[in-house]
Amino acid sequence: MNYNLNQASERTAGKLPVIASLRKLIGIISGERRNVTIAFAAIFVNAGLNLLGPYLVGYTIDNYIQTKNYPGVLHFAGILLAMYITAFIFNYAQMRMMGGIGQRMLFTLRNSVFSKLQELPLDFFNQNKAGDLISRINNDTDKVNQFFSQSLMQFIGSLIMMTGAGIILLVINLPLGLAALSPALILWILTKSISPWLRKKNEASLKSLGSLSAEVQESLANFKVVIAFDRRDYFRRRFAEVNGENYKRSVQAGIANNILSPVYTFASNIGQLIVLALGIWLIIRGNFTVGLLISFIAYISNFYNPLRQIAALWANFQLALAAWDRISYLLSFENNLSLVNDPGKGKSQSFIHFGDVSFSYPNGAEVLHKVSFNLQRGRTYAFVGPTGGGKTTTASLTARLYDSTKGSILLDGRDIRSYTPCERASKIGFILQEPLLFSGTVRDNILYGNPECASLTNHQLEKALEDSHLAALLNRFDRGLETPVQASGEGISLGQKQIIAFMRAILRKPELLILDEATANIDTVTEQQLEAILNNLPESTTKVIIAHRLNTIENADEIFFVNAGKIIAAGSFREALDLLMHSRVES
């Protein structure tokens, strides 16, 4: 399956209509129907009361000020004040409700993005660069965040205010109202026609920011290489390049975003002019009053000011939509590792069975070709062979990090695809080639992914480590379980990381333990200690050791040569050696 996000965004750029994106976005808050209703009711009351104001002012002018009836003026001023106090209360309710909905929507959105990330298979992470992925998810949710927490309330309030003012304009005097609103129609057509272009510009600008981040991330994270090879100039040049590109794209997007605002102001002014000229003409013909003209001018402001605000927010809105598009594309990915049903009776007596398994990475050459082998419970196997031969791929298929392209893989006689991830994880312990730590303490890292031991006190945990013969390894850390570690820590050596990964896997007591070059950077004395620990594992534990160092695989019951996509059973260590020494199996 194609999980490449960058190819995807090019494909959909500017294509998804606003309404369709919005509908998807609104789908997120389907649970808030009651709150949305209340919020909208409050918005309507508030907008209605605010809109009634100018009309009352105009009415007062015509009927009391022009007739010099001051008590009447005061009377209406009182009514107006009471109205505005009511509006204040509804306004508060509106803000509270809408703001709350926005925050909860954002909350749900973030959660679904994150759980989607967790749900997707490893393929997804291989097809997208980590730096790009990180910047993308952080930036995009931030853009949506900004819109939701800052602009949404204004946006909706303005929209309703504008609609109300428009309706009142038309009701007071239809011809004058139509004339006053005609510039808005032109605006609407203009906005609609340049929106896709606007979005494209914003997309491009977001994308160039992504590559800028990726560049910085890559260079700074690997700064020692930059220094050791004296490529500081190179870093500057590459950076200046992406920075220049980002500048170009951002200026284009910025100017595009700024185009609408002056046009809107202009339209608003033209609207006022139309009202003034046409209104006075109507008054001369006796079809209109001065008071109504003053109200009308106020309504024009009530119509065009929100419109201008919407225009100002429109760019934000477009940006949020562009970001949302990218997010929803991510959300549309499905995990391609689905569960299949397999009662699995008597298909194979072996613990692990590979039957004619072939595998190739997406858009890549075949890594394994029609591979078949069986592993029995409780035995120790070694996979050896030159680098790039397919050892890690074989292990990854056994742990179902990927599905095979062809052929079947059985675990305990059942199709590996029929196990739930939870069942599978509890059976298989896989120590990866690249050890990874999470920010926290040694304890956090040892217990990572181990709910059974999570609640143990340090004392109990030490006891548990003792039982698994792991306790001595803790001496490698100056503050034992509580030694702090960083994900990108330089304070901890690669060997120490591998020790933590080893402890993490053993403590989970897996039925199948795969060690993928798991001790490559550990000194040989400690390695012997680890070997002793492995030998003390329960009889039934099946061990698969991937290595190229012969001493680590000496005790294997059976050795497989993995090379050029083929796996050859070579018998015991002695037999394998004889095979190597005498027939010189060429790799």
Place this chain on the structure above:
Amino acid sequence: MVRPKQSSEAGPKQNGGLFSVLGPYAGIVTVLIIMALAGSAINLFIPKIIARGIDAFSANSFRAGTVIIEFLIAAAGIFVFTFFQGVLQTLTAERVAKDLRNKMAEKLSHQTYSFILNSNPSKLLTNMTSDMDSVKMFVAQAFVTIISSLFVIIGASVLLIMINWKLALAVLVIVPVLTTAFIIVFRKVKVIFKKSREVIDALNRIINESILGAALIRVLNSQQPENQKFLEKNMESRDLGLTIVRLFSVLVPIIMFVSNAAVVIILALGGHYVVAGSLTLGNFAAFNSYLVMLIFPVMMIGFMSNIIAAATASYGRIRQVLDAPPPAERGTVSSGIRGDISVKNISLSYEKKPVLKDVSFSVRAGSNCAIIGPTAAGKSLLLSLIANIITPDSGGIEFDGIPIENYSVQSMHKQTGYVFQDSVIFNLSLRENIAFSDNVTEESLRKAIETAELTDFIESLPERLDTVVAERGTSLSGGQKQRIMLARALAINPKILLLDDFTSRVDRKTENKILCNIRNNYPEMTLVSVTQKIAPVRHFEQIILLMEGEIIATGKHKDLLESSPEYIQIYSSQKSTHHYEL
């Protein structure tokens, strides 16, 4: 430490810092201010034109032509000025950001490795993106908006006072009321904003680690706890968001209500003046229009003060990077070296924990030296010191008897090839990854590739040397990556080659071939190899046994077997496989 400004007293100095961003762009900024002021000035005139129209009509002297022409000129003027203001704002903001970013990159490129580590690459990335955004926001919006808002507030007030000072004063009461409301709410919001930024940073960290650890999470099926971790922080973020909403839910209705109250004042008091004949109906209408004009800038200044506070904090963080002292002056010796290394009394601590203690040894030019020892003995750090990527707390290193500080940086790194323990592959073509340094000739590239036994592998690739290898590509195995790293180091034809646990991911046969190739193709090179395995380095001129930051023993394999019990222990842990030497 830069904190967001809390009171106006603390403001000026920090703001001076932020405003200094605009210094180099004084010309364009001046034009920008003129545009903004011109636009606002014309804006102030429009209600005036309307008022005159209404009054002229009431006095039966209405001339449609003049009003329309005046009005159209004003509208066109506003359009032109605001349009160019928008363009200029964008240009200035992006220019400022671009130049600042380049300055940062320039600065960072001269810094030491430990500076980059201490400043934390991901924090530096934030400085270049989010922090830069908030400075951009200041340049593009806050700065000009505040100036033109002040102008409009003052202008509208003056015009109101000129029309009718008593009514004007009654209406202008709203300005201090609104300002106070803003100050009170924003002071509270600022604290929460800061907290919510921290929570978002935490959210991002969880996302980042879950991406980098994707494989591990899937192996352990720990998606659920990851989700749980995320959910907790996300809830925190939501609750902070809701607190901000609560504060704004008070502020916005107050603004609306206060401005509406002003409408009531105009109606009641202004109505009185119109009835009494001291105010014309047109000016009454103008009062209403100016009121609308007044409220908007007051709100704007409130919002912009927030942007300025955020930008001040961001700019402070950027300045920290820009103002960091440059690394110590380097020497100018640029002569070619023979390759004698001498390490003298080196000590190094990491987070107050000594990791190397008074280490001394020397390596003769063209000889082979191995450093062995248990995990976390300080072997890799020792190599980094020799490569001059980090500097020791005390003691020194000499090449050919001259302290390495005396060499120019270029000549130092040009003559030292360093193969790191972890594989660093850039998202570039293989050619660029291997010929990573500038002065690599085709010939030395070819030799390096051959020596690293990569020729067959590269031949098998669709685009050979021009194949782009992805950052975390699936196309390369651990061993292939490590050999690419070796080729990269050899391609610069180094006098000294530092190998850090190079053979850990390369199979025995390839390893032997490579070591043999190195000896044949680069006979004069000094080789220092950190390793776990004794067998491949048995014949080396010198083996150094390092434990817990101290040299325990040093000598040839044969000598060490007689003199060092620790060495014997390590040797015997590997010995069982010795007679199977392939």
